[in-house]
Amino acid sequence: MDIQFTGEHLLPGKLGQFFVILSFGTSLIALFSYYFATTNKDKLDNSWQKIARFAYRLNLLAIIGIGVCLFYIIYNHLFEYHYAWAHSSKTLPVYYIISCFWEGQEGSFWLWTFWQGILGVILTFRAKSWENSVMTVMALSQVFLTSMLLGVEIFGTRIGSSPFILLRDAMDAPIFSRADYLSLIQDGNGLNPLLQNYWMVIHPPTLFLGFASMVVPFAYGVAAVWEKRYADWIKPAMPWTLFAVMILGTGIIMGSFWAYEALNFGGFWAWDPVENASIIPWLTLIAGVHVMIAFKNSGHSYFTALFLVIISFVLVLYASFLTRSGILGETSVHAFTSAGLDIQLLTYLAVFFTIPMVLIIKNWKELPITKKDEDTYSREFWLFIGAIVLVVSCIQIIATTSIPVFNSIFGTQIAPPTNVIQHYNKWQIAFAFTIATISAFSQFLKYKKTDVRKFYISLAVTFVVSLLITGAVVFIVDIYKNVMYILLTWAAIFSILCNAKLLGEAIKGKWKLSGSAVAHIGFALLLVGALVAAANSKIISVNNSNIGFGDEFAKSNNPRENIILYKNEPVKMNKYTVTYLGDSTEGVNIYYQVNYKVIDEEGKVKENFTLTPNAQQNAKLKQIVASPDTKHYLLHDVYTHVSSVPLKEEAHEAHEGHSDDEDYQTPVVHEVSIGDTVRFRGGYILVKSVNRNATIKDIPLTANDVAIGMNLEIKTDKVNTTAEPIFLIKGNTKVDFGKKVDEAGLKLRFSNILPDKDKLELTVYEKPKAERKDWVVMKAIVFPYINLFWGGTIIMVIGFILSIFRRFKEVKTA
């Protein structure tokens, strides 16, 4: 193109692209230098290491440079760049500019690369004798990640997708033939409203830190086999593994909290493929942590530990492939659309799976795998079993989540289960039960050998107590009808008791040993919380008032979960009296005030709170994006979101050829006799009598004219009135004079006389219920005991932190 475009700012993009190339180059240099540093026979020569360290640290600087350039572009609304145009807009508040980073694929890859850069730099300071080999693996991973941002064509194929691509290069549109095209682009596409939430500012960075930190234990595992330091890696890798598990776990739960607080799917976990993709590696690494501990203390489970640590990172890559390749397509609502990086991602995956497998197979005979059998009454045995159960539970999640992958490989047409949540719960509740039970009794086991009698004695008391508590709990939280629920609750309570006992002993002596007990208690609480909140969540906005389309339908299908509220008309919902009070606008959001009251029999108000679920109305797109509002109590939450609201701009539509009857619904014609009752939506009409001598104002009647009035009595809950529509035969013409009964929203016409049937014809016009525009359709759910879920999570994270301290100290003292 030879056009001189005006108004473009090309410097930040050029600079950014330079940093992209620099980051790729430095990670390559770091890779080769660390490789030669590792294979170098002369241990005193650290020149390779020096180059490598410099390259890796420079790499981090380059990545920060990319971030700064990208931020500058978005912050200054430079819409000549595709990324800024696609993901931001001028009206976006500054604090959400951060969120623009991870709305697109490039930005979220940048985030991952950034964390991996930081973790690598920390390792260059801390890894000591492990630095060269571990950093070789890290640098290799960095080569792959930085290549995702390259956006350079090599031999006709585009490698990576650069965030600095110009809008006019990314798209074909006629306006780009104009030199001043920029002046025509007023604003960017803006950020997805669902991402405009404070949780979206911190959830992705946490999640990606979790993903990124999983490469560290992986690198240690690979380095161990490569350098033939088979057993030494466990200790230094331990704090990193715990760190990865803690951060990823926190990130996942934050996502779950975001879904609960900001999305309107009515829950905190939906087994969506994207959610599954993040929880799979978390579960395998949790399993990995347990067998690493088993190996450290007993020498058993070496291969399992190594394999799990390696496969966890491979599964992180698989998860990225699932969410970023667009392969999930029809099964997930919130996966990315493809950015053409599939081949690159698959290569990344293949390389990171093949290298460790080749190394393991090559050194198989040398690996410290015990031939001895574990004792059944030993802790290492049950740590192993627990890990295996976790793995099997993962296999189940992977199997169902990967259906689209299976379809595209084998060309099949399998659809996911119709009730996905039930499908997963069926299996996962059983697995959770097993894991919780193992995490309970294995606390009383010792490494190598346990005194069986002592074991059963100490277990017996806790067992009986747990049964009693379970009995009470299942009745209080009302889940005693389902055997699996009862079993899981028991297992969780059993686990809490066993670990609490351990905690009691640990606190007396060394509090740092209490990490695992605290984490297990947190996990058990989380299980109970999730179970009760999900199993017993109750939709209270069930619509009983109008069954317009038949009862059968309601029974055989979904319950009618949405309810319409008119302004200032209280509706009884469960124990709440709910009133829609009105709305207020704040920026792009409209907040709907919904008041909840609990009034006891004496008329006293016992609870009174107002929720303001909001919806972003986009006038241009005629759509709403709803976010819920939740009243949090200690023991339950009341959750509310609007599902449909009147669109604002419709209120001012002008009508042409406006006729009176348009205000009414389609009229209903009734053939009546005196004494009949005619029903309408708001009440009924009684045909009292016929007045043969009716008179009509302003119309003189001659002897030949016949004017007949129909005396009607109209009754609704509020109105009790009469009306007399008149039927007139004047000469040869029939005319009728209808009557309006505005207080009942009616117009009544005596529209004909049917002598052959001996009937009178009454036509009823009824106004649609909401002539008023002020209504909302909403859904309300009560989540009982959901705080156990969040509280359990926090306790679990505290447990992880305690464990990290402990394992970190072990590394130092070693």
Place this chain on the structure above:
Amino acid sequence: MKKSSIIGMIIIAIAIGVIISTYADSSTYGSFKDAQETQKELHVVGKLMKDKDMVYNPQQDANYFSFYMKDNKGKECKVVFTGTKPTDFEKSEQIVLTGQMQDGSFHANKILMKCPSKYNQNQIEITEIKAQAKG
């Protein structure tokens, strides 16, 4: 036999069970014609017929939404959904329904739509920009 090999076999057994269960639970993609012939729930992929009636009148029933869809084989069918109308429904490019046929209409209990959402990339609002360019 070593204990770990016994465990290994148990794992393989469970894993096979899991995979069989995934198959047993899994549904199929079908057409409206398939739906008429079976009582099972299935997935139907198709396109919204924008020129036909779409009913959602919350003031009458907040939980009734009906529309017409043409499946990938070209067959039209009325679809009834117990719930509110999904936002942006008119813009959907493709719809995936889960449900079954009842009395001549397809009763969906889940609707998944693919939208050319403005948040997806590479869809410049050309019409608007063109209009501005002319003016």
